[in-house]
Amino acid sequence: MAFELTEDLIEQIENLIEVGDNQSILNLLEDVHHADIAEILDEVTTEEATYLVKLLDSEKTSEALMELDEDYREEILDNLSPQEIADELNELDTDDAVDFLSELDEEIQRQVIDAIEDEDHARDIVEMLRYDDNSAGGLMAKELVRVRETWTVAGCVRKMRAQAQNVTRVHSVYVVDRTDRLIGRLSLKDLLTADAKSKISDIYIPNVDSVNVHDTAEDVARLMQKYDLEAVPVVNDSGILLGRITVDDILDFIRDEADEDYRMAAGLSQGVEADDTVWELTRARLPWLVLGLVGSLGAVNIMKSFEGALSVHPELFFFTPLVAAVAGNVGVQSSAIIVQGLANDNVTGSMWLRLLKEISIGLINGLALGILVVSFGVIFGFGWLLSSTVAVAMLSVIIVAALVGTFVPILLDWRGIDPAIATGPFITTSNDIFGILIYFSLAKLILGF
Template identity: 60%
Template sequence: MTPFKLTDEFLQHIETLISNQKDADIQLLLEEIHYADIAEIVNELNTDEATYIIKLLESDKTSDILTELDEDVRESILGNLSTKEIADELNELDTDDAADIVAELPQNIVQEVISELEDREHAKDIVDLLRYDEYSAGGLMAKELVKVNVNWNVLTCVKEMRAQAENVTRVHSIYVVDDEEKLKGRLSLKDLLTTSTKTHIKDVYIPKVDSVSVNEKPEEIAKIMSRYDLEAIPVVDEIGRLVGRITIDDIVDVIKEEADKDYQMAAGISQDVEADDSILDLTKARLPWLILGLFGGVGSATIMGTFEGVINGHISLLLFTPLIAAMAGNVGVQSSAIVVQGIANDDLKGSMVNRLIKEILLSALNGTILAIILFCFAWLMEGDVKMAFAISISLIAVIIVAGIIGTFVPIFLHKRGIDPAIATGPFITTSNDIFGIIIYFSIAKMFL
């Protein structure tokens, strides 16, 4: 199957069909296109055109399209739909996706939309999910799952599973509960098929099953599912009752969102923004770190002013100032990026002291190699062995300090409950620039 690629010509063709209200042609054109690709098309249309597409196609397809849209596009479309039309879309969705959409609706119409839902059990499940924190297992989970009672026999189990499976898009696991709905374990489909119909489930189920609490954070769930290669994981409440399940597609979304957030923080963007956001939103996200960088630059200039005597006597020192500052920033970002990645993947082992000692040794080795290269260059350029030696020693010291800062700061922030990704961007770069300038001119003053 050839991947769909949205072109300007295709988009113009769709817009022309909408303008001329060629409903049959639009339906035929979009019939074989995946709902995620249709969502890409809808994202590029204006609100009226997008709404036209959603109203034209069947709810079993448009409901999935809505889940793939950009939030602002979805919000605009939902604003053009009646409560009955929104309810028709929610009827086709799994409870987790339906709850996400309901959470985005204006409060004054939520109750009306819920009352329009045909399936009252579906409505009850959506309302139940809305009470959980968005950034928790309860906020991620879906109610659709297959569960059997530990006291049933295999024949009863199969009958009940057939009824439950009608509402489940994909059956990843069969969960076993007791009379109080507490999770007991899981059931192997192979064991179910190869066991006598009169056998009780309690005699064949597997007691070992990984699960998470409704209050567990998405990042921790992602680590568990990744570590144990799980396609789905059951969610239990505070007393161990099975209340839902989280599937791998939901966790992939969590990982992507977390990666996007960390990448933006590392680049010095203080809030979640996208390229298409308004200039004001982008400015608010970028400006705080730029101000920090400005103050850092002013601080560096002020520090250099205190070494005016050394600079006047050896003006060539200024030629190497950008190099020293750049190396400090680069080493600091490298060190912090590795530590942040280790924290995110839960791979960071050992004590902070051991980690710092290792970083000092690594920085000393790298610094020495780079210093030898810089010594040769500075000597040939300036013809002054003493100055070349001072610059080279400064580089080693700057790299070691930058490595220590880049390692210590993210670990310290993590232990204080602050996202360590904040340390990999302008924060580390600016602080290392300042320390680099102080070390550079202090050593130069000492030698020269």
């Protein structure tokens, strides 16, 4: 039967915590999955969540804590002693343990590491803390199954059993030489069907995709996506096998990157949630709103310089929002396609050919929209000349906005800057300014004021 989180269940747990009936809590949550435990922890207070974490078995609560929001998890960890945190880390793979530990102060980190019973586990965690979070080393876990090419099939099976006790899920079996250099992978089918006295060197597959420990997370994601890999081994510059990255780790990274890009495109300067404080939400939004205000004031100043034109042709004012909106929309469309292409590594070929392509698209879209604008202008009595002026200006604005939306993300990517920052308010504001300037400049040229 599927687990259902209800108000009655939460109230029951809260009442049991209040009276200290630990045995009833243990009986109630005995068969509940760790993901469901995480939902419960998310619904109760921090103090009640801490109570449950201390009471329940670390094998279950460690996985549940990994499901929580980082800020909330940190609040709970602040209420645990170094030994209690170490008990949680003992149950986690090294990559998850490092995520846990990196949220703590350095002094607490040292105390927790000293309290970890498994010295090898503690040593692996310390090693991984040296790597950048967005590198292959920062994503990898040390737990894996490795076999030597010199082992027999029978000996290999025995040693694999011992290694598999420390691995949550065996995705692949990697083959190394005497120096632990990665040389291939082992098919379980070949292992099970081979003669017990055969050597691993006779049955392993020498072709294996791997990543360097210093490769970026983006590179790892692209490799795993391209070859549909469930796991990929991580090696150092000498080819020594260090760990492995699984698909769930990459999915977490991709989700975080997508969230970050969405926030940037929406004009948020940092990660925020709907239930954050008013100050946190204001601080995340205000910088981009200031940017938009500066851009709008620039547009106002441009319009002011054409004040005389508005007195002669006041109808121009009515079309100003239209031109600004088209400029912003086209720019966001172009930049969104380029940012997505850069993220998927499929923006290739000549820069000039790409810009020429955007000009062609702009011409087609501009002509189509221009015909609609002229038709609208004639029907509603704005006249051929004024309507045509607006249409020509809009065509020009569309082309310029498309070029800006294409060129800026590519330029930022060349400079090693996340191109996502070029989307949203930045592109919209810059194209609004260009749109207004082009609109009134062409109107002055055509209408002759």
